[in-house]
Amino acid sequence: xxxxxAPAGSPRDRARGCLLGLAAGDALGAPAENxxxxxxxxxxxxxxxxxxxxxxDTEYSLFAASLLLRHGHALTSRDVAEAWRAEIxxxxxxxxxxxxxxxxxxxxxxxxxxxxxxxxxxxxxxxxDGLAMRAAPYGIFAAGDPDExxxxxxxxxxxxxxxxxxLGGRAVAAAVAVAMTGAAPDEVVEAGLRxxxxxxxxxxxxRKALAIARDTRERISREEFARVLHDSxxxxxxxxxxxxxxxxxxxxxxxxxxxxxxEAAVVTAANLGRDADTTAAIAGALAGAGAGEAGVxxxxxxxxxxxxxxxxxxxxxxxxLDAADALTGRPQGGPADGRTDxxxxxxxxx
Amino acid sequence: xxxxGMKKSMSSGGGGTLPPEEDRILGAFAGLAIGxxxxxxxxxxRSLRLAPWSRRLYRELDxxxxxxxVTTLPVPFALNQPVEPLALGPSDDAEWLAWTAATIHEDRAxxxxxxxxxxxxxxxxxxxxxxxxxxxxxxxxxxxxxNPHFFDDAAAVRAVAFGAAGMDPVADAEVTNSGxxxxxxxxxxxxxxxxxxxxxxxxxxxxxxxALPEDTAIGHAARAAVAVAREHGDPFSAVPALDAALLDxxxxxxxxxxxxxxxxxxxxxxxxxxxxxxxxxxxxxxxVADSAPALTGALAGAYAGYEALPRAWRETARTLAGCCLPExxxxxxxxxxxxxxxxxxxxxxxxGAT
Numbered sequence: 001x002x003x004x005x006a007p008a009g010s011p012r013d014r015a016r017g018c019l020l021g022l023a024a025g026d027a028l029g030a031p032a033e034n035x036x037x038x039x040x041x042x043x044x045x046x047x048x049x050x051x052x053x054x055x056x057d058t059e060y061s062l063f064a065a066s067l068l069l070r071h072g073h074a075l076t077s078r079d080v081a082e083a084w085r086a087e088i089x090x091x092x093x094x095x096x097x098x099x100x101x102x103x104x105x106x107x108x109x110x111x112x113x114x115x116x117x118x119x120x121x122x123x124x125x126x127x128x129d130g131l132a133m134r135a136a137p138y139g140i141f142a143a144g145d146p147d148e149x150x151x152x153x154x155x156x157x158x159x160x161x162x163x164x165x166x167l168g169g170r171a172v173a174a175a176v177a178v179a180m181t182g183a184a185p186d187e188v189v190e191a192g193l194r195x196x197x198x199x200x201x202x203x204x205x206x207r208k209a210l211a212i213a214r215d216t217r218e219r220i221s222r223e224e225f226a227r228v229l230h231d232s233x234x235x236x237x238x239x240x241x242x243x244x245x246x247x248x249x250x251x252x253x254x255x256x257x258x259x260x261x262x263e264a265a266v267v268t269a270a271n272l273g274r275d276a277d278t279t280a281a282i283a284g285a286l287a288g289a290g291a292g293e294a295g296v297x298x299x300x301x302x303x304x305x306x307x308x309x310x311x312x313x314x315x316x317x318x319x320x321l322d323a324a325d326a327l328t329g330r331p332q333g334g335p336a337d338g339r340t341d342x343x344x345x346x347x348x349x350x
Numbered sequence: 351x352x353x354x355g356m357k358k359s360m361s362s363g364g365g366g367t368l369p370p371e372e373d374r375i376l377g378a379f380a381g382l383a384i385g386x387x388x389x390x391x392x393x394x395x396r397s398l399r400l401a402p403w404s405r406r407l408y409r410e411l412d413x414x415x416x417x418x419x420v421t422t423l424p425v426p427f428a429l430n431q432p433v434e435p436l437a438l439g440p441s442d443d444a445e446w447l448a449w450t451a452a453t454i455h456e457d458r459a460x461x462x463x464x465x466x467x468x469x470x471x472x473x474x475x476x477x478x479x480x481x482x483x484x485x486x487x488x489x490x491x492x493x494x495x496x497n498p499h500f501f502d503d504a505a506a507v508r509a510v511a512f513g514a515a516g517m518d519p520v521a522d523a524e525v526t527n528s529g530x531x532x533x534x535x536x537x538x539x540x541x542x543x544x545x546x547x548x549x550x551x552x553x554x555x556x557x558x559x560x561a562l563p564e565d566t567a568i569g570h571a572a573r574a575a576v577a578v579a580r581e582h583g584d585p586f587s588a589v590p591a592l593d594a595a596l597l598d599x600x601x602x603x604x605x606x607x608x609x610x611x612x613x614x615x616x617x618x619x620x621x622x623x624x625x626x627x628x629x630x631x632x633x634x635x636x637x638v639a640d641s642a643p644a645l646t647g648a649l650a651g652a653y654a655g656y657e658a659l660p661r662a663w664r665e666t667a668r669t670l671a672g673c674c675l676p677e678x679x680x681x682x683x684x685x686x687x688x689x690x691x692x693x694x695x696x697x698x699x700x701x702g703a704t
Contacts, residue, residue, distance in 0.1 A: 121567045
């Protein structure tokens with residue numbers, strides 16, 4: 001395992017662990033997206049080795065980080081909408097690769113001239129997990145301040161989401177903000193839940209899923225855990241898997257079952273299927289923030305390079321470790337050091 | 351009886367000229383069923399009456415067309431089976447309207463709760479998800495809120511019955527929907543209620559639009575749709591502009607209340623008394639052809655009245671197929687509407703709609 005340059009437990013170390021865990025979870029879960037736990041078990045036994053690159057989760061998180069680096073605490077939804085228009089919509093000249101319904105719906109709304117919050121309401125996918133998947137940088141930036149982290153995530157989310165989709169982003173951002181203090185997993189997820197109303201789908205689903213994780217942690221197999229969790233929070237009569245209340249519930253539950261340890265949390269989440277790249281990315285972000293960079297298995301960290309920009313061309317070439325450093329106050333543009341095959345080239349975050 | 355009255359009586363096949371309000375209530379029901387029948391998805395829903403293997407063959411033929419690049423697309427067909435289900439006729443929306451009218455005086459969570467124990471239904475994603483929630487002990491409004499399709503128009507279709515009866519649709523809508531899904535029901539009940547009481551179409555549509563907050567998708571879309579259709583003057587002329595103004599074609603299901611309800615309001619408004627023009631224009635919008643023609647037909651039918659609707663369509667659309675609620679097979683929707691118009695059904699009389 002490489003020796004991280006940032007002191008263990010420092011904000012920078014936790015930020016690097018957070019985004020490295022997110023990127024590793026994204027990559028690990030990607031081939032299992034939309035699969036059932038049974039199908040995953042039949043194909044891999046246990047899916048634990050990263051096969052390819054990350055996807056939208058990592059790239060949109062880098063985009064969110066760039067918003068924070070430009071605007072900081074003064075970020076407004078108008079700034080976010082302007083960035084979407086200039087850096088996402090304007091660069092689209094064909095298919096929007098890797099986009100979910102909420103992203104493409106937002107693009108269409110912005111093209112119609114709508115702005116926040118109507119741009120996030122115009123399409124029916126306000127509840128998508130597209131904000132939750134990119135909310136970790138807000139938690140890093142507002143480490144220790146879950147209210148501020150949730151506020152910033154909501155400012156971002158008002159452009160592309162509404163209702164439960166905004167709540168999913170708030171929950172993840174607040175949870176990461178507390179994970180950045182080294183708090184225990186139970187404390188972290190409770191902070192996430194405090195950022196959303198008790199009378200919400202997100203809170204109801206997460207409470208059910210967390211109860212299962214806490215009650216059964218040592219007692220039931222991975223297969224049984226997946227079955228019980230699916231019966232409890234997975235929507236049966238809807239074919240798409242990108243529901244934020246469901247994704248946040250699965251991710252929080254996997255993180256708690258994994259005891260906050262990066263590999264256990266991420267592997268548990270990825271093997272649950274559904275929106276596996278997103279749930280594993282969220283679980284990885286929470287666990288990585290708690291464990292720091294050294295907590296991310298080196299065999300996974302080695303696979304995390306600069307992103308390809310497959311989903312968001314504007315972030316091509318950026319590395320999550322550069323974003324982590326920048327978000328925690330390190331001057332931008334320097335090499336992301338500490339690993340032999342680490343990120344090359346310009347960080348360019350922001 | 352006037353000559354006009356006699357003509358109406360003869361054309362309706364009934365026992366005489368209906369009182370105006372009953373005529374308009376029956377018009378709302380028959381209009382919905384005609385629109386339901388007119389949209390292309392009706393035959394697919396009605397094919398649920400056929401054996402599952404015939405629908406499997408249908409899916410395989412669809413794959414064949416894709417693989418072999420043939421533009422000759424399959425349509426629902428009957429092999430070694432009765433062909434009657436595939437004849438022109440009403441499908442899902444007319445059945446859910448009939449069920450609603452037959453249970454309208456019951457507690458809504460209880461009425462749906464009975465459905466939650468069944469496995470022989472066909473229903474929209476919002477309805478099934480709500481039934482799953484009810485079965486898990488989660489009642490309204492959470493059953494409609496913790497719901498991936500809270501925004502669809504299942505409740506808007508049912509709201510035709512509430513509008514016709516002069517009742518508030520919200521308690522019913524909140525069982526299966528939330529947000530724009532509930533607002534869609536409010537808009538439909540508002541418009542149908544006004545029309546049944548004799549309001550002019552424009553007044554009814556304006557009242558429905560006014561019930562939709564401007565900062566919601568459905569409120570924004572309704573204002574855009576009505577403006578676009580008024581600009582183009584008649585329903586058929588407005589079709590391309592409505593497609594461009596409202597439909598993003600991003601999502602895989604075309605039953606979003608924020609799309610179908612505004613289209614129905616706009617086309618009914620543009621049509622005025624021209625029932626056929628409104629419904630056939632809605633049926634031209636392929637992606638929303640499952641329910642937009644039905645909702646349009648309900649509004650236009652409530653305005654025109656039953657006796658003014660085309661006789662052949664009235665007869666074709668009145669007998670339910672039982673493709674979603676099997677016990678409704680053979681039910682005369684007109685009987686259901688008459689019962690509602692006369693103030694029934696009451697309480698437990700409504701347990702079965704057959």
